[in-house]
Amino acid sequence: MTKQSATSYPKEKIKILFLENISEKAVQQFKQNGYTNVKKLNGALSEDDLIKEVKDVHMIGIRSKTMITPKVLEAASKLQAIGCFCIGVNQVNLKAATKAGVAVFNAPYSNTRSVAELCIGAAIMLIRRIPDKNMAAHKGIWMKEAKGSFELRGKTLGIIGYGNIGSQLSVLAESLGMKVVFYDTETKLPLGNASVAKSLKELVAQSDIVSLHVPETGLTKNLINKTNLKYFKKGAILLNYARGEVVDLNALAVALKEEALGGAAIDVFPWEPEKNGDRFESPLQGLPNVILTPHIGGSTEEAQQNIGEDVSIKLFQYLERGITNGSHTVPAIGLPPVDGAHRILHIHNNKPGVLSAINTELSKHGINIVGQYLKTNDEIGYVVLDVDKKLSRKAVELLKEVKETIKVRILY
Numbered sequence: 001m002t003k004q005s006a007t008s009y010p011k012e013k014i015k016i017l018f019l020e021n022i023s024e025k026a027v028q029q030f031k032q033n034g035y036t037n038v039k040k041l042n043g044a045l046s047e048d049d050l051i052k053e054v055k056d057v058h059m060i061g062i063r064s065k066t067m068i069t070p071k072v073l074e075a076a077s078k079l080q081a082i083g084c085f086c087i088g089v090n091q092v093n094l095k096a097a098t099k100a101g102v103a104v105f106n107a108p109y110s111n112t113r114s115v116a117e118l119c120i121g122a123a124i125m126l127i128r129r130i131p132d133k134n135m136a137a138h139k140g141i142w143m144k145e146a147k148g149s150f151e152l153r154g155k156t157l158g159i160i161g162y163g164n165i166g167s168q169l170s171v172l173a174e175s176l177g178m179k180v181v182f183y184d185t186e187t188k189l190p191l192g193n194a195s196v197a198k199s200l201k202e203l204v205a206q207s208d209i210v211s212l213h214v215p216e217t218g219l220t221k222n223l224i225n226k227t228n229l230k231y232f233k234k235g236a237i238l239l240n241y242a243r244g245e246v247v248d249l250n251a252l253a254v255a256l257k258e259e260a261l262g263g264a265a266i267d268v269f270p271w272e273p274e275k276n277g278d279r280f281e282s283p284l285q286g287l288p289n290v291i292l293t294p295h296i297g298g299s300t301e302e303a304q305q306n307i308g309e310d311v312s313i314k315l316f317q318y319l320e321r322g323i324t325n326g327s328h329t330v331p332a333i334g335l336p337p338v339d340g341a342h343r344i345l346h347i348h349n350n351k352p353g354v355l356s357a358i359n360t361e362l363s364k365h366g367i368n369i370v371g372q373y374l375k376t377n378d379e380i381g382y383v384v385l386d387v388d389k390k391l392s393r394k395a396v397e398l399l400k401e402v403k404e405t406i407k408v409r410i411l412y
Contacts, residue, residue, distance in 0.1 A: 009410075012036045014319070015056055015078075020044050020063035022085050026308035033316065043275045051075040059315060061085055062092075064295070065274060070096040080409065081318050083311040087111055087298065089328050090216050090243075098329040098379045101347035101406035105314040105326050109164050110306035111298030115213075115241050116168040120176070122265035122291055123209050124152060126237045129263070131289050148262075153177035158207025160200065160223070161214035161242065162188040169211060170194045181206065185219075201231045209237045216243035226251040235262035241297040244268040253283040256290065263289035267297045322384050322411055331375035331382045341370040342392035343411040346383040349404040350376045358383065361398045367391045380406065 011034035018027060018040040030038055044065035045053060054060065054076035061083040062068070068082060073096045082092055084106035097104050125131060128149045136143040157173045159166045159182040170180045170191050180194040183203040190196060197203035200223075204210055210232065214220045224238065225248040232238075238261060240247050249270070255261045266284060272295055273280050284290050298307075317323035322345045323334045330347065337343070348354045355374050362369060371386035387395050392410060399408045 014058045015039075016059045016061065017041075017053060017057045018061040019066050020085075022061050022063065023304045023308035025305060026061070026085065026312050029308070029312045035319075047071060054079065059083065059319070061311070061315075064088065064091055065272070066091060068092040068097065073097060073100045073102065076102075080407075081105065081315055083315045085307050085311050087307075088215070088243075092328075094328055095379075098377070099406075101330065101380060103318050103324055103327045103330040105311055105318070106328070107307040107310040110310050111300070111303035112164045112168045114300040114303040115165045115297040116172055118267075118293075118297055119169050119211050119239050119241055119265075120152075120172050122239055123157070123211075123237065125291060126263040126265060126289055127152060127155070127209070129289050131263070131291055152209075155179070155208040156181060156206055158182070158197070158203040158210045159194075160184075160203065160210065160212050162190075162194075163213060165241075166211070166213035167191050169213070200228065204228065204232045204236070206233070207236060208233065209239065211239040212242040212246055214242050214246060216245050221245045222248045224248065224252065226254075229255045229260065232261060234260060237262055238264045240265070241267045244270045244272065249283050253287065256284070256287050263291075265291040265293070267293045268295055320411065324382065330380065331377050333373055333375050333382060333384050335371070335373055335384055337412075338371050338386040340389065341386040342389050342395075344385045344387060344392065344396055344399065345407070345409045345411065346385060346399050346402075346405065347407040348381050348383070348402070349406060350379055350381045351404045354381060354402065354404050355383065357402050358385075358399060361402060362387070362395055365391075365394060365398060367395050367398070 014035055014037060016030060016035055016038045018038060021042045027038055027040055047067065047069055050072050054072060056078055057076055058078055059081045064086045068091065070093055079102050081103040084092065086106060087108050089104055089106050092104050094104060133143045154177060156179045159170055159180065162182040162184040166182060170182065173180050174192045181197050181203055182194055183197040183200055223246050229251055252264060256264060269282060282292060284292060314326050321337060322343060324330045325332050325334045346358065368388040369385060374381060374383045396408055396410050
């Protein structure tokens with residue numbers, strides 16, 4: 001947690017909106033640090049409802065179902081930051097957030113262990129055909145047999161996407177005696193004895209279990225489709241704890257019905273209900289040796305606590321120090337506080353001459369710049385200015401008039 005600091009805007013007036021039942025610990029962390037104007041809602045909101053809620057809100061905390069669209073960002077004229085209390089940010093229109101000068105943070109590493117452990121658990125259940133035996137037992141049928149049941153030891157696990165979760169899974173699988181092969185579009189250093197497949201086709205052709213850990217992009221949509229499923233080993237098992245659009249579920253259902261695949265565990269879906277209790281449908285329902293879970297790969301007490309702490313710290317650092325490390329929109333700057341000065345943040349369109357205009361305007365009015373740092377991306381520039389305390393208010397007004405300015409905020 002960051003140290004308390006005196007902000008120019010009273011903390012109790014900073015409006016914070018938390019959606020989707022974000023960890024109560026995260027809410028308490030904000031309140032304990034002086035941010036008492038917190039509103040918490042349990043579910044996600046539609047675009048229209050969210051537009052009504054975001055007026056005068058300075059910060060929004062969401063999970064995976066709330067969609068931050070350009071219309072929502074346009075309505076949230078005072079919005080400074082969005083905290084995604086999850087590993088992804090695809091629910092936020094990052095281009096629109098960047099243009100609006102809104103910092104977007106998430107927790108990309110906090111639930112890595114939770115997802116990796118569940119993948120191992122699902123793999124064990126499926127390779128032993130436990131879902132079928134469990135269902136039979138519930139129906140009063142005794143199904144004690146070894147046919148079709150195997151050990152993980154000695155089997156090959158194919159990991160598609162060797163990032164934070166994929167590499168963690170790789171380590172756990174090797175500790176159980178599995179052979180690990182992975183495929184990634186980027187060059188990655190193998191951990192342990194894992195080996196690299198040259199292509200997706202090569203990976204699935206040799207894997208007893210295939211686990212997906214890729215983001216949702218145009219390139220990964222329906223990555224596992226009717227064509228690629230033909231390359232899988234007969235009786236192989238598919239795990240998807242990545243993103244719902246990555247697998248063509250209708251094609252997967254056909255492969256399972258034809259017994260080309262031996263089982264599947266699916267945790268994410270192209271369409272998911274907005275809240276608990278809503279009806280859920282999938283072409284995989286009722287199929288043998290299939291585990292369907294409601295997007296709970298990272299839903300453990302430990303992961304939610306880690307996510308709450310990680311995102312909260314990033315938001316505190318931005319609100320109180322202007323630190324943007326980990327932001328997906330505002331360029332990353334992490335400067336320590338400067339004694340005897342006021343800090344001002346200036347976000348502007350990335351056009352030539354803006355920094356020169358800032359310095360000229362301040363110099364013309366005799367405002368001393370104690371420290372200054374600029375960083376840009378393709379869309380915007382972010383300047384952190386430490387100026388003389390006596391003239392900080394005047395400096396803010398002058399900076400607001402600089403051409404291409406998006407946002408100006410005095411921190412302390």
